[in-house]
Amino acid sequence: MRRLVEMNLAYIEHYEASNLDQLSVKSYLKSDGGINTCDLTLPIGLGTFMQQIVERNPLPIQLNTIVTNIDIPSDKNEPIRITTKDNRHYLTKYVLITIPLGCLKANSIQFTPPLPDWKQNAIDQMGLGLLNKIFIQYPSTFWDEKLDDLFIASNSFRFFVCHPHDHILVAFVCGRFARKLEQQTDEEIVEEIIQCLKPIYPQIPKPIKWLVTRWSCDPFAYGSYSNFKVGATHETSRELAKECYDNRIYWAGEHTNYGGTIGCVDSAFESGQSEAKRIYNKLNILLRD
Numbered sequence: 438m439r440r441l442v443e444m445n446l447a448y449i450e451h452y453e454a455s456n457l458d459q460l461s462v463k464s465y466l467k468s469d470g471g472i473n474t475c476d477l478t479l480p481i482g483l484g485t486f487m488q489q490i491v492e493r494n495p496l497p498i499q500l501n502t503i504v505t506n507i508d509i510p511s512d513k514n515e516p517i518r519i520t521t522k523d524n525r526h527y528l529t530k531y532v533l534i535t536i537p538l539g540c541l542k543a544n545s546i547q548f549t550p551p552l553p554d555w556k557q558n559a560i561d562q563m564g565l566g567l568l569n570k571i572f573i574q575y576p577s578t579f580w581d582e583k584l585d586d587l588f589i590a591s592n593s594f595r596f597f598v599c600h601p602h603d604h605i606l607v608a609f610v611c612g613r614f615a616r617k618l619e620q621q622t623d624e625e626i627v628e629e630i631i632q633c634l635k636p637i638y639p640q641i642p643k644p645i646k647w648l649v650t651r652w653s654c655d656p657f658a659y660g661s662y663s664n665f666k667v668g669a670t671h672e673t674s675r676e677l678a679k680e681c682y683d684n685r686i687y688w689a690g691e692h693t694n695y696g697g698t699i700g701c702v703d704s705a706f707e708s709g710q711s712e713a714k715r716i717y718n719k720l721n722i723l724l725r726d
């Protein structure tokens with residue numbers, strides 16, 4: 438019975454990408470916004486989704502352009518100045534910031550003057566989870582081909598997604614355990630997985646290929662997605678979404694979607710659309726005036 442309970446609790450930890458002792462009880466499972474979930478896999482990645490949007494709307498997108506500084510003059514009639522790592526400058530009336538919560542926590546962009554306290558507090562208060570995936574391909578499928586997932590009542594590797602046709606198992610790891618694994622080499626991690634599966638599958642063959650994600654080391658993410666840690670509520674994500682600097686700096690991204698889900702692709706999309714519309718309307722009013 439205890440192992441069953443642990444496996445169910447592990448499900449929540451994987452969904453929220455954090456350990457239970459970090460998560461808010463008051464905001465328990467509020468991150469799904471009460472919507473019915475539906476799964477859709479984009480076979481060649483989210484990049485194709487972005488490409489479709491760009492092809493349908495000719496947008497002047499600058500890829501591989503890292504923003505380092507945003508200077509907001511106190512005079513509202515002066516333009517905001519955006520500086521990039523390769524020392525390019527952009528002048529603009531409004532800015533919509535969509536970098537991940539992890540980058541905001543790491544101060545990847547320097548704001549001048551600094552962010553107001555209420556915004557910085559919300560950035561600090563919101564939880565940031567860590568979920569990593571370890572893809573391992575074997576020469577053959579040694580588990581029951583009918584299984585979609587494997588759950589193991591353990592403190593280490595607890596959840597695997599099965600792809601029997603390609604002989605691939607994907608281990609999901611989260612929270613502190615994921616953080617610890619990020620310090621190890623790929624080979625050490627793969628060996629730990631083999632040792633974890635061996636008692637169940639003594640005939641496990643030697644893997645042929647593997648791929649390990651390390652989202653907390655990625656300087657364009659510093660984590661996987663947000664959650665309500667102890668003390669955080671929908672009000673925190675509302676503060677993350679709230680514009681500042683005399684309504685000239687706007688905010689979007691999965692962590693800001695206070696009306697609906699947080700942490701998901703739809704959260705990012707919804708929040709981006711709603712904030713972009715607000716800026717668009719504002720610019721239209723200015724043009725009409």
Ligand SMILES: Cc1cc2nc3c(=O)[nH]c(=O)nc-3n(C[C@H](O)[C@H](O)[C@H](O)COP(=O)(O)OP(=O)(O)OC[C@H]3O[C@@H](n4cnc5c(N)ncnc54)[C@H](O)[C@@H]3O)c2cc1C
Pocket residue numbers: 502503504505535536537540545546568569570652656657658660661662689690691692700701702703705
């Ligand atoms: C392992 C894992 C599994 C997930 N599973 C699911 C799932 O099943 N379903 C689901 O809906 N969601 C899932 N998610 C979450 C989903 O991917 C995110 O919620 C979503 O991508 C967030 O979108 P975003 O636009 O807010 O941020 P991002 O997609 O992170 O986009 C932010 C962009 O900002 C860029 N950036 C960062 N710093 C700078 C800078 N200084 N200058 C310029 N650009 C910068 C980054 O390179 C990035 O392109 C998963 C995430 C992970 C990590």
